[in-house]
Amino acid sequence: MSEEARLEPDLLLLGGRLITQDAERRVLPDHGVAIREGAICAIAPSATLRRLYPDAARLDASGCIVMPGLVNAHQHCTADPLVRSLIPDSIGSHEAIFGCATPLHGALTPEDDELSALLTAVESLRYGTTTVVEAGTVAHPDRVAAGLSRAGIRGTIGRWGWDTPGLPFSASAGEALRLQEELLRAFPKGGLIEGWVTLVGHELVSDDLLAGASDLALAHGTGLTFHMSPTEADVAAYLARDGLRPMAHLARLGILGPHLLLAHAVWMDEQEVDLLLESRSAVAYCPWAYLRLGQGVTGAGRHAALIARGGRVALGCDAVNAGDLPDMHRAAALAVGLARDMTMDTQAITAATGLDLVTIRGAEAIGMADRIGSIEIGKRADLVVHDGSAAAWRPAGDPALNLIWGTDGRTVRDVVVDGRIVLRNGRSTLVDEEELARRATEARDALLARSGVA
């Protein structure tokens, strides 16, 4: 052990079976993690760490499974969390957007945005997610940041921009970019909450706004994310625009690249898959949403090929009325299962790959693999403890099979983010969850009354 590692840690997490997700995918029985100033400073047998640091604070994970915190690469944190399971799934997307989402967003107060983000963060942590890429909020991103911060989760936030005249909340490209830049300056790269350039995407963005947004993300060294091609509608719209399919259009604009995280990218042809692979653009794949909304992923989706060919793919849960439960275990199981069924090939994508997608590969896809996604010295201490006494772990099997097929977020016991214990015994250490539920119910009733929805 190096001299550096001998400095007194702030916290020892001891006794677990470490699923490191490091380059060798090592699984280390009865090992511990020492944490100092929010980072992992040592990984060693638990007995060694106990001997070296007898006085350090401890979190006992004996008999438990310890894994890196999970990455959710596309999650709407406003509006939907307050109206969970209320937008009917029998209506079409046009009615859902203009009959529900638009009036709800129009009626949100700043307090609603903060409360929604807090609900999302607390629930996500309970299922072992420690990093959330927020899919964009309309009005109060600062309050979204406040909500995420209060729960102690890591995340990116964005202010939704679009410049299609005549739509609610529309702004000129210049104004939309000015607001984006304001957010990037307020939440700089590298913080627990960092600003990303975030557009709604689809066909609701001019070429000027797309190009300007890409330049802005590159100038700040941050991510750019927007929705594209969850259905065939975007394909039709872009073909009508200039005869090019969406990814070819983005390539012509010069905005494909490692800084880009496209949400969905379901309806693609072979050339579009090649364009994403060649440019190293990333995709946030949200399989539950496509099933819930009937968007055709089982026929049109090419994510299995993208993953198999080494593409940059992370998973997401989208929104609590489309994808619903923000549990990355469920999303990973579905992504793997769909790929196996669509190819009728059990080699196509395995549970180990599914685990990669929500840990190290997901972290790489959102540009944070230098900080998170695996248990390695020098990385931020984002760690999840699964309760080894839960039925799903007795007896425990192969870790990837167990984590992807054999359980879900329900066996998460403790969560550490940036070295801080934010969940203990399944409850937030920072938020009174009963009070949160009470406030959310009151806010939901008031929001529905104000918006005229339901």
Ligand SMILES: [Zn+2]
């Ligand atoms: Zn979305």
